[in-house]
Amino acid sequence: MLIASYVFYGWWDYRFLGLILFSTVVDFVVGQSLAFAERPKRRKALLGLSLAVNLGLLAIFKYYNFFVESWIDAWAMFGIEMQASTLKIILPVGISFYTFQTLSYSIDIYRRKLQPTKSFINFAAFVSFFPQLVAGPIERASNLLPQIEKPRKFNYDQAVAGLRLILWGLFKKVVIADSLAPMVDDIFSNYEAYPGSVLVLGAVYFAFQIYCDFSGYSDIAIGVAKLFGVELMSNFKFPYFSRDIAEFWRRWHISLSTWFRDYLYIPIGGSRVNKAKVIRNVFIIFLVSGFWHGANWTFIWWGGIHAALFLPLLLLERNRKHRGEIAAHDRLLPNLRELWGMGSTFVMVTLAWVFFRAENMTHALDYLASIPNGITQIPNVFRSGLPYIAALLLLDWHFRKDERNIRFSKYQWVRYVFYTVLLLCILSNFSSEESFIYFQF
Numbered sequence: 001m002l003i004a005s006y007v008f009y010g011w012w013d014y015r016f017l018g019l020i021l022f023s024t025v026v027d028f029v030v031g032q033s034l035a036f037a038e039r040p041k042r043r044k045a046l047l048g049l050s051l052a053v054n055l056g057l058l059a060i061f062k063y064y065n066f067f068v069e070s071w072i073d074a075w076a077m078f079g080i081e082m083q084a085s086t087l088k089i090i091l092p093v094g095i096s097f098y099t100f101q102t103l104s105y106s107i108d109i110y111r112r113k114l115q116p117t118k119s120f121i122n123f124a125a126f127v128s129f130f131p132q133l134v135a136g137p138i139e140r141a142s143n144l145l146p147q148i149e150k151p152r153k154f155n156y157d158q159a160v161a162g163l164r165l166i167l168w169g170l171f172k173k174v175v176i177a178d179s180l181a182p183m184v185d186d187i188f189s190n191y192e193a194y195p196g197s198v199l200v201l202g203a204v205y206f207a208f209q210i211y212c213d214f215s216g217y218s219d220i221a222i223g224v225a226k227l228f229g230v231e232l233m234s235n236f237k238f239p240y241f242s243r244d245i246a247e248f249w250r251r252w253h254i255s256l257s258t259w260f261r262d263y264l265y266i267p268i269g270g271s272r273v274n275k276a277k278v279i280r281n282v283f284i285i286f287l288v289s290g291f292w293h294g295a296n297w298t299f300i301w302w303g304g305i306h307a308a309l310f311l312p313l314l315l316l317e318r319n320r321k322h323r324g325e326i327a328a329h330d331r332l333l334p335n336l337r338e339l340w341g342m343g344s345t346f347v348m349v350t351l352a353w354v355f356f357r358a359e360n361m362t363h364a365l366d367y368l369a370s371i372p373n374g375i376t377q378i379p380n381v382f383r384s385g386l387p388y389i390a391a392l393l394l395l396d397w398h399f400r401k402d403e404r405n406i407r408f409s410k411y412q413w414v415r416y417v418f419y420t421v422l423l424l425c426i427l428s429n430f431s432s433e434e435s436f437i438y439f440q441f
Helices: 002-012 014-036 040-076 095-110 120-128 141-149 156-189 196-227 245-251 254-265 275-293 297-315 336-357 361-370 383-399 412-429
Strands: none
Touching: 002 014, 002 120, 014 040, 014 095, 014 120, 040 095, 095 120, 095 141, 095 254, 120 141, 156 196, 156 383, 156 412, 196 336, 196 361, 196 383, 245 254, 245 297, 245 336, 254 275, 275 297, 297 336, 297 361, 336 361
C-alpha cells in the first residue's frame, strides 16, 4: 500500500516525494518522543516542532508569494514603492491535506487521546494512503491508522458498495462537473458581455461544478478505499439540501470543518466564552478556512462572508437546529418551510461562491455588480447545463438518506440499467484534459 501510494504521488512529480517523506519522518519521531515525554515543557517543545515543520512547509510552498505581494501592496497604499522578489514555487498537490492529517496525529498524541504507532511503514501508509492523499477526506489517525495496522480480508459486499461509489463519483465529476466547466469559464471570463440572467446562471453552474467535482472525488476515494477494506469518513452529505448555513457546514467538506472545529475553534474557546470572543472565534475559524483554500484575498472574503452568515445563528442559539436527519427524511417531498430554508441557503452560498471562483476581488465585485443589468432577460444561451443539474438534484434527493448507499432500486434489473446508463454517460463524456478543482488547494 505504501509503495503504491508513493508511485501514485511520484507520478505527478517525483521530486516532491522527499517533501512528504520528510513530513512523515518528523511526525513519526515526534509521536514516538511524545510517548516517553512527561515534562510539560518537553511535550510542548515536541508539539511545537511538528507545528513549525508542517505549517512552515505549507507557508513556504503555498503562501510565501502571497505575503510578499501583500506587503508590497500595503506600502504602496502610502506611496512607498518596495522591491521584493517572489519565488517560482510549484504548489505540491495535496500538501494542505496531508499536512493537516499528520498534524492531527501529533496533536492527538500530545493530548493523550492516541497512542503512537510503533511501525514507520504503517504510519507512512496512513499519511500517503493514495485514494485520499491529494484531495481528502482529511483522515484522523484514530480512524484510519488502526484499519491499516490490522489484517484485512476481501469483503464482497464492501467492494460492491465501493464500486457503486466510484461509478457515482465519476458520473458527478466527468458528466456534470466537466460539462459545466466550459460554460462557467466562459461566463466568468466574459461577464461584461452577458446580461445579469446569464451571470446568475454562471454562479449557479459553478456552485454545482465545484460540488460535483469535489464530492465526486471524495466518492471515488471512499469507494477505492473500500476495495482495500478501509472505511474513510464521509466528506459530503448533500449540502445543497441544507436549511441554514450551519447545516451547510455540517454537510460540506466535513473532514475540514470538523478538523478546524476540533483543533482550532474549541481550543481558542469555541462558543463557551463571552459574546465578544464568540464573534472573534467564529471569524477566526472561517477566515482561516478561507485562507486554507488558497493564497488570495478572494478566499479570505469568501470565509468572511460565511462567518457573517453563520454568526446570527450562533448568537440566537439556532445553529444546532438541524443536526439530525436531512430535510423530508420521512417524506417524499419537503414542506414549504424546508423549501424556503433550502432555497435561501443555496442563494447565500451561491453568491459567496462568486468570490471563490473569481480571479481577484475586483473581478468578484464587478461580476456581482453586473448581475442587476439584464437580470430579467431570459438567457438564450448556456441553458444546456440545466438538465445536468436537474438530474443531479433528483438523484441526490433519492439517495439523501445515506450518502454511501448508491443502490437506486431494490430490483436488480433496475439497478443494472441505472449503472449501465451511468457508465455510458461517463465513457461518452470522458476527457483526460480536465483535472479536479481541489488539486490546486
